[in-house]
Amino acid sequence: MTFPFHLLAPPDPAALPLPHPARPADGVTLLRGAVYALPEGSRPLTADLWLPEDATGPLPVVVFVHGGGWRAGLRDDLGPRFRDWTPGPFARLARAGFAVVCPDYRLSGEAPHPAQQGDLAAVLAWLRARAGDLGLDPARTVLWGESAGGHLAALTALTQPPGTVAGCVTWYAPTDLPGLAEDRPAGTYDAHDPSSYEALLLGGPPADRPEAARDASPVTHAGPDAPPFLLLHGTDDSLVPARQSVRLAEALRAAGHHPDLRLVTGGDHLWVGLSDADAEDCYARTLTFARRCTGA
Template structure:
């Protein structure tokens, strides 16, 4: 896309006995009067698969793609690898996101970015991790979070999810059935981690989500609101997981509104 510069496959963390973790960067080409804000994107895939540069099935055919669109709006975008559940269990993927933020902060001057104005954006399992990162006391603290159709509670049966089942993606991410490791399950639940110093959140979830019940975002929004955190909950009528059942126009509207929310926080 004109006006957007890409850096692909940049190693940000080399772990002993594991693959190097990489990130992709989209940067505005035009010279900026000041360092640009950052969107840190976290991909989905049930914590077990997925590509760092994939915002979901409904955006894969976009031209220009979603990350080029964000960069064209004047933001840098970093799409990051994290260890999947076949490689390591929670909190390893969250540790990886924190390492990516540290790497970007250390190199902010040469990249022309301002990580003090970072919004984390994640979808599905990536939204779960993005919520955790926003709730973590990072340095610098994040400016906000955009969370699409993400699990927030691993301790309670919701929709088709049962915490007794050792074969669910949640159990594989934890390393055991959640009911057998209740402390670990609670620590891995953003719902239980809400606190008053968290940044603003936008939670977007389909009311007909058959994979991750919309009640996850409803309960999480209530917990954030109770803690005094600014939160917007957008329940998308008729939407299934991954924005299935929606028209292309509706998906574009969700993206556009999510980007507008992030831009307001990064201004």
């Protein structure tokens, strides 16, 4: 008897059972840890889905991409300014009528660029495949990320087929990796350093891998089919200079778009230095933008 080797093939994530629902807040259902991709030689990739209870009609979608320098991070963590919110930021979005998807992606210690970009493309494909099961309208999907997650959200939004993404929000995101050497204060960044976050993402220092650095930069891909963008960045960001968001806004304008660039006075990375009211305003602007892009 010949062994049926096809039985060893990984299952189709679109056909796997969904996680048992939890109720983390009134009016909200949470499906934690749904498998959306099985990259060969890697761990299964999972996502949390925050859904409004008793929703009628297909839901608009917000896909949140966590930060952490492409090296670390938790898929459901918006950062220290929002960890004590009750209900939390994703439950609030669900209460506002959105399905919120928080995916894992392969970190730079697991795979270099473009693996992360491919993972986010995979989660978008998985959402399209499971739209009927989950009650989603994938044509009304907004990508949103903070820091490295904002970079990945922008990169994915600009490299997907036209119409895949309805809008993109970035918070204090790097957008032009070759430009970091110019944007950061003299002596604070070495493009030849093999241990920098950017080098670990690219599989080598940006100065030694210029084509990879360009390909991994959202500014490279800003073209006529780009979706609407909201770019939020603190003027006092000591890790990712605000000039990085300005660069993406300029590239989008050059391609014929009108991105909404908001430089938040006094804001450092992770919104350090902002009052609670100003940090909440960044969240409120994000929600308003998502509603505008999706008609929610």
